[in-house]
Amino acid sequence: MATTPMPPNVVAGNPGFEGNALVAPPPPPLTDMTGICFRDQLWLNTYPLDRNLVFDYFALSPFYDLTCNNEQLRMRSIHPLDLSHLSKMTGTEYMLSEVMEPHLFVLRKQKRDSPEKVMPMLTYYVLDGSVYQAPQLCNVFAARVGRALYHISKAFTTAASKLEKIGYVDTENENATLESKAAKETIDFKEVKRVDHILASLQRKVTQMCQVNYPCPSISRGIYYIALKVIRDIV
Structure with missing residues (x-):
């Protein structure tokens, strides 16, 4: 069975x-x-x-x-x-x-x-x-370090972007200052030529006056230099 x-x-x-x-x-x-x-x-x-x-x-x-x-x-x-x-x-x-x-x-x-x-x-x-x-402790430590590195990297990225913007603004301000200074220091060459022409003309006149009024060479030369200095100070 x-x-x-x-x-x-x-x-x-x-x-x-x-x-x-x-x-x-x-x-x-x-x-x-x-x-x-x-x-x-x-x-x-x-x-x-x-x-x-x-x-x-x-x-x-x-x-x-x-x-x-x-x-x-x-x-x-x-x-x-x-x-x-x-x-x-x-x-x-x-x-x-x-x-x-x-x-x-x-x-x-x-x-x-x-x-x-x-x-x-x-x-x-x-x-x-x-x-x-x-x-495990090693996994906890690795996770904490990874999280800290992430936040540090993010902070450096933010700081770099802000510093880049600040540097761009400073460069613009510096360029504007240099352009303004260059505009102020621009020399008018026509004005320079005109002043030189006036000085040369006055120098000739002073020389002629000293030779006519002061026959003595030393006196004539002294009066000439004094007059020339006065003319330059005025100009």
């Missing part, structure tokens, strides 16, 4: 496993999943979110690594955050580092090499029922 085939056994405490087959592979270590969050309102309406059940809630999220040591403890019906058992194991594990019930729970993913040696990998937090991955 044929027997009715039974459905594949589901490993207790791990909905991600069917027999030995892995339905949804866990995200690899150091995967950046900061752009998503997880929330199961049905679970929150059914169970209280406290330090005893928060890990079971976190295990439902896509952030949970099914290969962690905590999952092995769950399969053995041991509390997944039992440090007395986790400290004796090596590999990836989750630790509850900060608790502010019922609003905030911080879980740290780390790699354990020995009971005393652990290396932090990633941090997750449950805030009012929503699960998030905390950004």
Whole structure:
């Protein structure tokens, strides 16, 4: 008599496993999943979110690594955050580092090499029922530096445009001043020729007067220079 085939056994405490087959592979270590969050309102309406059940809630999220040591403890019906058992194991594990019930729970993913040696990998937090991955410090620093460089570049661009406008106005003012000064200093060559003609005519007349009225050469020369100086001062 044929027997009715039974459905594949589901490993207790791990909905991600069917027999030995892995339905949804866990995200690899150091995967950046900061752009998503997880929330199961049905679970929150059914169970209280406290330090005893928060890990079971976190295990439902896509952030949970099914290969962690905590999952092995769950399969053995041991509390997944039992440090007395986790400290004796090596590999990836989750630790509850900060608790502010019922609003905030911080879980740290780390790699354990020995009971005393652990290396932090990633941090997750449950805030009012929503699960998030905390950004890494290097990513936060890079984002802050990028934002600062953007604002500095924008400030330099604005300053350069304003200085360019100021320089253009100053150049226009300087050109206008130079043109005005050049217009004032423009020499009328006809006027210069007329003055030179008057000076030459007066010089001849003074010379003739000195020769007629003062026969002595030294006196005539002295009177000549005095008269010439007076004429130039007047002009």
